[in-house]
Amino acid sequence: MAKITYIEHSGTEHVVDVANGMTVMEGARDNNIPGIEADCGGACACSTCHVYVDQAWVEKLPGKDDMETDMLDFAYEPNDTTSRLTCQLKVTDALDGLVVRMPEKQI
Template sequence: MIKLSFVTSDGQEITTTARAGISLMEAARAANIPGILAECGGACSCSTCHVYVDRDWIGKLPGKAEDEADLLDFAFEPDEETSRLSCQVTLTPELDGMRVMVPERQG
């Protein structure tokens, strides 16, 4: 299992575990993380699963695809370096311990 930490916009840190192969968004939804709306259900057609990946972890992720980068333009206060759509981050064993922050609001 992969350990994940989500920091909500009010500073609450929620730690959960998830299996490799699912998306970060699916892990967030399974753990009822507040602020991850995921309105499109992971189809990469909205930006309501936006997160900020901790700078210590961003280099362990593959680069953003063009459609993800385009959708991040519609996210709330996107950060060029750390913003990701959690539906586009597939969990791997290398991400064990990853920490992400949930924005104040989505889209």
């Protein structure tokens, strides 16, 4: 299990425990975290679960595959370094303490 901090664009923080094997997106959805819409349900077919990963975590996460990179082109104000789709981040103990920030909006 990993404790993940989701920070809304307004600055409101939500710290939740997310079970191993789930995705960071599912952790937000199951805990009613506003700011992650997840319209496609985690199929990497939209960009509505886009977040900015805290800089301290960028190098600790698995790299983006081509599909995630392509979908991030549709995200609101993506950042080449910190933008990720939460549906592509599988939770493990190694993600304990992960901090993600939501963009102003999802598109």
